[in-house]
Amino acid sequence: QVQLVESGGGLVQPGGSLRLSCVATKFTLAYYGIGWFRQAPGKEREGVSCINTIDGANDGRTYYADSLKDRFTISRDNAKNTVYLEMDNLKPEDAAIYYCAADRRPSEHSCKGMRGSDFGFWGQGTQVTVSS
Numbered sequence: 001q002v003q004l005v006e007s008g009g010g011l012v013q014p015g016g017s018l019r020l021s022c023v024a025t026k027f028t029l030a031y032y033g034i035g036w037f038r039q040a041p042g043k044e045r046e047g048v049s050c051i052n053t054i055d056g057a058n059d060g061r062t063y064y065a066d067s068l069k070d071r072f073t074i075s076r077d078n079a080k081n082t083v084y085l086e087m088d089n090l091k092p093e094d095a096a097i098y099y100c101a102a103d104r105r106p107s108e109h110s111c112k113g114m115r116g117s118d119f120g121f122w123g124q125g126t127q128v129t130v131s132s
Contacts, residue, residue, distance in 0.1 A: 009126030022100030030078035033103035033110030038096035047114030
């Protein structure tokens with residue numbers, strides 16, 4: 001089954017760091033823009049970050065929610081079929097289930113808008129808890 005699998009979540013104290021991983025099974029992740037989203041209890045899902053493909057249409061450009069760009073870093077290792085989300089200086093409000101997904105649009109539209117409805121192959125998510 002084509003799917004993305006997230007890992008790396010856990011419990012961390014405020015100010016701490018986590019690195020989330022998103023691994024693709026049965027498809028080549030390099031061909032897709034990959035986004036990270038999160039959903040906290042009682043809140044709507046929100047786009048966190050996205051990384052474009054590296055091909056004729058894109059240059060691996062990264063996108064972030066404005067409130068997160070100073071603390072989160074997205075990267076990809078196509079050889080490992082993996083996208084990472086490095087999260088630093090975590091705050092209690094960062095606590096959520098984090099999901100990765102692949103942008104299903106043509107590559108020239110990849111990552112633009114970071115709307116969840118444009119993404120597919122959703123994983124099961126990984127829980128991030130920030131608490132002292």
